[in-house]
Amino acid sequence: MELHVVIEGRKDLSGQLHAQLKEAIRTGRLAAGEQLPPTRLLAAQLAVSRKTVAEAYARLTFEQLLVARTGIGTFVNAGMATRPAPQRTEDLAGAAVVEQWGRMATPLRHMIQEAHARFEFIGGAPSAALFPTDDWRRCMLHGLRESARSRGFY
Numbered sequence: 047m048e049l050h051v052v053i054e055g056r057k058d059l060s061g062q063l064h065a066q067l068k069e070a071i072r073t074g075r076l077a078a079g080e081q082l083p084p085t086r087l088l089a090a091q092l093a094v095s096r097k098t099v100a101e102a103y104a105r106l107t108f109e110q111l112l113v114a115r116t117g118i119g120t121f122v123n124a125g126m127a128t129r130p131a132p133q134r135t136e137d138l139a140g141a142a143v144v145e146q147w148g149r150m151a152t153p154l155r156h157m158i159q160e161a162h163a164r165f166e167f168i169g170g171a172p173s174a175a176l177f178p179t180d181d182w183r184r185c186m187l188h189g190l191r192e193s194a195r196s197r198g199f200y
Contacts, residue, residue: 049076049083051092059094063102071111071122078124082112 051066053059070076082088085103089096103120106112113123 049088051088053092053094059098060101060105063092063094063099064105067102067106068109068111071106076122078122080122082120082122084119 049070051063053062067076067082076082082103083091085096085099089099092099103112103114107114107120110125111123112120114120
């Protein structure tokens, strides 16, 4: 793999490296699953300290753009790489159609109170009858009793 990084000046070296690697991942110059050079090797090639490279890698790992595998290396995260920027709806040819769909009523979004259906097929609406209320109450009271005994302690 050939990685083109240009370090200008001697200020914020880690920030410069971070920004250039992030841009390379976002634009697809660094492909998903591609292995990055080891920190020692890249630091020697750029004539910077290993800590500088490690810090840039750590920031990119925190942003989930890189995945570090102990003993194997650091790779571009396949799930986060080369995601195109979301297209604005006004840029689409069918923006008017998208707008119409957004204004349409969605009857299954909220349950109608008058309906007496045998089954409810609305996602994200669990049946209240299946909730273990007695067990929940018993656990809550146990927790309150335990916290009352250790009042003033964390």
